[in-house]
Amino acid sequence: MTAVDLVGGEGPDPRRYRPSHIAGNPAALSPQQRELIDRVAALGPRFAERAARHDREASFPFENFEDLRAAGLLGLCVPRAHGGLGADFASYALVAAEMGRWCGSTALSFNMHVCACLWSGAIADALDMTSAQRADHERIRAIHYQRVVGQGQVYAQPFSEGGAAAAGAAPWGTIARKVDGGYSIRGKKIFATLAGAAHWYGVLCTLELPGQVGGGTWRDAIYLAVPADAPGVTVSGDWDPLGMRGTVSRNLSFTDVFVPDEARLMPEGLYHQAASRFPHMFATLSPTYLGVAQAAYDFTVQYLRAELPGMPHVLRRMYPTKQHTVAEMRIKLEATRALFLQNLRDACIDPDKDTRMRLYAAHFTIMENANDLCRLAIRTCGGQSMLKSLPLERLYRDSRCGSLMLPWTAELCLDRLGRECLYEAGEQDEQIE
Numbered sequence: 190m191t192a193v194d195l196v197g198g199e200g201p202d203p204r205r206y207r208p209s210h211i212a213g214n215p216a217a218l219s220p221q222q223r224e225l226i227d228r229v230a231a232l233g234p235r236f237a238e239r240a241a242r243h244d245r246e247a248s249f250p251f252e253n254f255e256d257l258r259a260a261g262l263l264g265l266c267v268p269r270a271h272g273g274l275g276a277d278f279a280s281y282a283l284v285a286a287e288m289g290r291w292c293g294s295t296a297l298s299f300n301m302h303v304c305a306c307l308w309s310g311a312i313a314d315a316l317d318m319t320s321a322q323r324a325d326h327e328r329i330r331a332i333h334y335q336r337v338v339g340q341g342q343v344y345a346q347p348f349s350e351g352g353a354a355a356a357g358a359a360p361w362g363t364i365a366r367k368v369d370g371g372y373s374i375r376g377k378k379i380f381a382t383l384a385g386a387a388h389w390y391g392v393l394c395t396l397e398l399p400g401q402v403g404g405g406t407w408r409d410a411i412y413l414a415v416p417a418d419a420p421g422v423t424v425s426g427d428w429d430p431l432g433m434r435g436t437v438s439r440n441l442s443f444t445d446v447f448v449p450d451e452a453r454l455m456p457e458g459l460y461h462q463a464a465s466r467f468p469h470m471f472a473t474l475s476p477t478y479l480g481v482a483q484a485a486y487d488f489t490v491q492y493l494r495a496e497l498p499g500m501p502h503v504l505r506r507m508y509p510t511k512q513h514t515v516a517e518m519r520i521k522l523e524a525t526r527a528l529f530l531q532n533l534r535d536a537c538i539d540p541d542k543d544t545r546m547r548l549y550a551a552h553f554t555i556m557e558n559a560n561d562l563c564r565l566a567i568r569t570c571g572g573q574s575m576l577k578s579l580p581l582e583r584l585y586r587d588s589r590c591g592s593l594m595l596p597w598t599a600e601l602c603l604d605r606l607g608r609e610c611l612y613e614a615g616e617q618d619e620q621i622e
């Protein structure tokens with residue numbers, strides 16, 4: 190059974206609405222990409238069924254992660270040489286988008302896990318390292334990947350601190366001090382998706398160099414995996430947000446937490462190189478929101494055709510105003526998908542300025558359009574469509590979170606794009622007194 194058959198619900202009946210493949214035309218994908226998307230689509234109906242409860246309770250979908258584990262998807266971006274599926278950035282994004290159409294919170298949480306594998310895997314492979322660093326990284330990442338592939342463990346990615354660091358405008362306030370055999374970590378992270386659910390927290394810290402207490406710059410960032418049960422790690426704070434409630438993104442604090450040298454997810458000093466040279470990694474959040482947008486569109490068509498299970502047979506598709514809105518939604522969805530696919534083709538180490546600008550534009554558009562598609566869906570489906578018994582109001586709330594997510598909030602995308610549109614590297618204006 191393919192992704193398309195499953196979304197349709199009742200097999201390939203040509204009279205029923207058959208939702209599009211998440212990539213539009215699957216013929217353009219590799220056989221592995223098609224197979225991975227179908228693998229997620231096979232789990233999707235279970236995720237969708239559980240989504241309402243996790244949203245209501247703001248609880249983490251542990252069962253979905255069990256399913257991902259059983260389907261071998263936790264090792265999606267672990268290199269094949271380390272027992273994983275060896276998926277690259279583009280394949281990951283396609284998988285995440287398909288997952289997002291079934292459960293946004295699961296897809297967003299999965300993103301955090303996969304990023305730890307991508308940063309240390311395909312991205313690290315493209316970076317410049319000395320041969321000693323490369324050998325050391327190879328030895329250490331084998332330990333991390335064994336945990337993922339061999340033991341089904343999950344990594345989270347708590348970067349945000351509530352200040353300018355996650356926006357890339359200040360060094361991380363979480364400090365890792367070099368000590369005998371490892372590092373001692375102190376600091377606090379906010380909005381840590383998978384808090385209390387992950388086995389490991391991939392924490393970005395500033396490496397405190399000798400004689401530089403609390404000092405260091407953004408260049409001194411170090412990426413360390415902290416065991417969730419290490420002494421000194423605390424999860425705190427309420428979690429009762431507007432949307433993406435199943436991510437359970439609570440606060441984490443680290444009080445003199447010791448981790449050994451093997452905690453490094455990248456060699457010292459390499460995170461800065463990775464972040465500067467592979468900016469597409471900061472767009473890994475947007476595939477989830479393409480999935481949410483697709484789900485809002487699919488819902489709208491099924492609702493207006495009176496094909497949603499359990500609904501009274503009231504057709505609404507014959508009104509021209511509704512037809513116009515669905516057309517507008519389809520145009521927006523296809524434009525969003527086209528930019529999403531463009532990002533996947535463009536992703537590379539050291540993109541040129543035009544490619545970077547396309548990336549900001551695409552990321553901004555996916556995040557904003559996802560919310561706009563949900564808005565249009567509610568407006569055209571009408572009052573009964575936003576009842577809590579249906580998924581649309583959750584999609585709407587989930588979609589609202591996209592453009593708030595650092596490092597590339599909608600505002601920060603506009604800032605970066607606006608500046609790069611008008612200035613070349615190194616250009617400055619004269620000071621106006």
Ligand SMILES: Cc1cc2nc3c(=O)[nH]c(=O)nc-3n(C[C@H](O)[C@H](O)[C@H](O)COP(=O)(O)OP(=O)(O)OC[C@H]3O[C@@H](n4cnc5c(N)ncnc54)[C@H](O)[C@@H]3O)c2cc1C
Pocket residue numbers: 301346347348349350351352353354355356358379380381382383432433436438590593594595596598600601604
């Ligand atoms: C559902 C959900 C899940 C999340 N999961 C994670 C996670 O797993 N890991 C993680 O690290 N984070 C996660 N986040 C956090 C998210 O990425 C943001 O960091 C968080 O929303 C920050 O909130 P804030 O109100 O402090 O942001 P803001 O106030 O928007 O930004 C924080 C700081 O960034 C700087 N800044 C903001 N805008 C600008 C601007 N235009 N120009 C210059 N500087 C600016 C400022 O210094 C500001 O104080 C999640 C968020 C959500 C909603």
